[in-house]
Amino acid sequence: MRTRAIGSVIGAIGGVVFVLVNAGAVPASVVWRITAAVAFAAIAWLVVVRGPEIDQAPPSRAAMRTYWVSVAAMVVAIPIGAAVISNALHKPNAVLVWVVFVVGAHFVPFSRAFGLPVFVWLSVSLIVVAAVSAVPALAYNSAVAAGWCGVVAGFVLLFFAGVGPRLIPGTATKTS
Numbered sequence: 001m002r003t004r005a006i007g008s009v010i011g012a013i014g015g016v017v018f019v020l021v022n023a024g025a026v027p028a029s030v031v032w033r034i035t036a037a038v039a040f041a042a043i044a045w046l047v048v049v050r051g052p053e054i055d056q057a058p059p060s061r062a063a064m065r066t067y068w069v070s071v072a073a074m075v076v077a078i079p080i081g082a083a084v085i086s087n088a089l090h091k092p093n094a095v096l097v098w099v100v101f102v103v104g105a106h107f108v109p110f111s112r113a114f115g116l117p118v119f120v121w122l123s124v125s126l127i128v129v130a131a132v133s134a135v136p137a138l139a140y141n142s143a144v145a146a147g148w149c150g151v152v153a154g155f156v157l158l159f160f161a162g163v164g165p166r167l168i169p170g171t172a173t174k175t176s
Contacts, residue, residue, distance in 0.1 A: 008047045011122075011161035014103075016040040018154030022096065025147025032151050039158045047162055059114060066113035074106040094137040096146040100153040101130035122160045129153050 019036035023029040059067070081098040085091055104126025110119035133149030136142045 005047055005161075005164065008043060008161040008164055011157045011164065012040050012043040012047075015154045015157030015159075015161060018100075018150050018157060020154075022147045022150025022154070025143050026151055036154060036158065039155075039162070043158065043162045063113040066109050070106045070109050074102050077102045089138070091138055091141045093141045093143045093146040094134065097130050097133045097137045097149050100126055100133070100149050103153070104130060118160065118164050122156070122164075125156045125160070126153055129156060 016036045016039070020033055023032040023036075026032065078099055081102065082095045085094050085098055104123050107119045107123035107126070111117055111123075129149060129152050133145050133152075136145035137149065
């Protein structure tokens, strides 16, 4: 089955939302928001509209089950972790770091389920962003550190949305 990169659409939306929502906490917020919007538009055009078509079989039932279990675990883990971080640790600014970590972790099983190693790189990148941001966010309850975590995570998602289809085995080199 030939298809467009649906994952890139989802990743680009997530990336631009991360940047737009969190850029207010960092210097030059307008620059980051405009850059993210331009990157989103470029991804929409170059990857989704004009990008390569991918020869892929539809995902197996097992792959889709892995997908939905992973998404459900993320949806459950985010508010539980947020409650612990805010109420027990009293570090509400670190909640965003937790969100980025959980979003990154939820991609781990995708690599094997869908046979796409690009998800390992995406997952590791987001987890590293969260780990680096956790130090100032937890030590100082820093809103700026949390904001940077969200902005950098957004650009990581945008990057992988843009290059991801080119890293997928079986991607056609010919564009439509």
